[in-house]
Amino acid sequence: MDRSRPWWGRVACAAALAALFAASGAPAAAQESHSPSGLGRPLTAAEERDRIIGPEGADLPPGSGNAAEGAIVFERRGCSICHGPTGEEGPSISLVGGDVTTRTNYWPIRHWPFAPSIWDYIRRVMPYDRPGILSDDEAYAVTAYLLYRNDIISEEAVMDAESLPRIRMPSRDDYVMPGTWTPETRRGFPSLTER
Numbered sequence: 001m002d003r004s005r006p007w008w009g010r011v012a013c014a015a016a017l018a019a020l021f022a023a024s025g026a027p028a029a030a031q032e033s034h035s036p037s038g039l040g041r042p043l044t045a046a047e048e049r050d051r052i053i054g055p056e057g058a059d060l061p062p063g064s065g066n067a068a069e070g071a072i073v074f075e076r077r078g079c080s081i082c083h084g085p086t087g088e089e090g091p092s093i094s095l096v097g098g099d100v101t102t103r104t105n106y107w108p109i110r111h112w113p114f115a116p117s118i119w120d121y122i123r124r125v126m127p128y129d130r131p132g133i134l135s136d137d138e139a140y141a142v143t144a145y146l147l148y149r150n151d152i153i154s155e156e157a158v159m160d161a162e163s164l165p166r167i168r169m170p171s172r173d174d175y176v177m178p179g180t181w182t183p184e185t186r187r188g189f190p191s192l193t194e195r
């Protein structure tokens with residue numbers, strides 16, 4: 001704390017802090033938190049929807065979908081407006097194929113290391129103009145559709161909390177934890193082609 005500040009300045013500061021705590025406690029109290037700080041309360045519906053599903057997919061919720069259903073979601077939820085009728089034409093980035101190059105300003109999903117991350121991204125971030133509108137089933141279906149279009153799963157494969165984490169992404173082996181460095185250590189990604 002600034003020692004040169006007069007005593008009444010510190011009092012004002014403490015009062016402001018107290019007011020802040022009181023204010024932040026109010027919504028928590030409404031949710032029946034048993035903690036005076038308001039921490040430890042249940043997640044709100046919006047927070048629950050924003051929860052990140054880790055790459056190993058351990059927290060994936062119930063639900064399922066396949067590529068045929070996903071093609072319908074892709075159209076009905078407006079994905080095609082930005083990504084193109086088949087996900088390749090744009091105007092926004094292509095969701096099918098694509099290489100990681102020094103000039104690519106995005107990381108094509110077929111190069112992502114873990115399939116649950118695709119589900120997580122779509123569920124929380126897409127559609128770009130209305131994030132959060134997809135149901136869990138719709139997110140599974142449209143993820144299945146994009147994995148199928150990228151030749152990673154078959155057209156019939158059903159994606160759910162069990163099957164999605166089991167998918168081995170084609171570039172998975174490019175992602176390694178850094179080992180002990182030696183002058184011979186290879187740099188960069190093998191899939192990062194110079195273009």
Ligand code: HEC
Nearest residue numbers: 077078079081082092106107108109122126127128129142
């Ligand atoms: C309003 C335009 C718009 C709509 C609608 C939209 N997207 Fe996107 N999408 C984007 C943009 C822009 C990006 C790139 C975002 C970024 O890099 O920050 C993106 C990125 C993505 C990515 C990540 C691709 C990568 O390789 O990084 C996926 C997957 C995706 N969108 C799927 C979908 C799906 C599925 C839907 C429909 C439910 C959808 N999008 C609807 C604009 C849109």
